Amino acid sequence: MTIDAANEELYRVAAKRLNEKISEFSKIPSFDIQDRVAMAALLYSILALNTEQNSALGNDDVEELHAIEERIRTYIKK
Numbered sequence: 001m002t003i004d005a006a007n008e009e010l011y012r013v014a015a016k017r018l019n020e021k022i023s024e025f026s027k028i029p030s031f032d033i034q035d036r037v038a039m040a041a042l043l044y045s046i047l048a049l050n051t052e053q054n055s056a057l058g059n060d061d062v063e064e065l066h067a068i069e070e071r072i073r074t075y076i077k078k
Contacts, residue, residue: 028076050065
């Protein structure tokens with residue numbers, strides 16, 4: 001992967017956050033590395049969609065996305 005030097009720090013922070021999120025999912029014994037990566041990707045996808053669609057969505061839709069995210073976080077803590 002080749003990145004522009006001006007964006008290097010952004011990529012480093014993104015990689016760090018992703019690795020932290022993957023580590024959180026290691027608390028679930030039944031998850032292998034593929035499961036942890038998939039769940040981390042899902043969480044960040046939800047957050048990205050939430051940001052993109054926040055202005056286009058009604059409050060009910062945004063609240064539903066937050067509820068889904070909270071259910072995932074609750075599952076991780078078990």
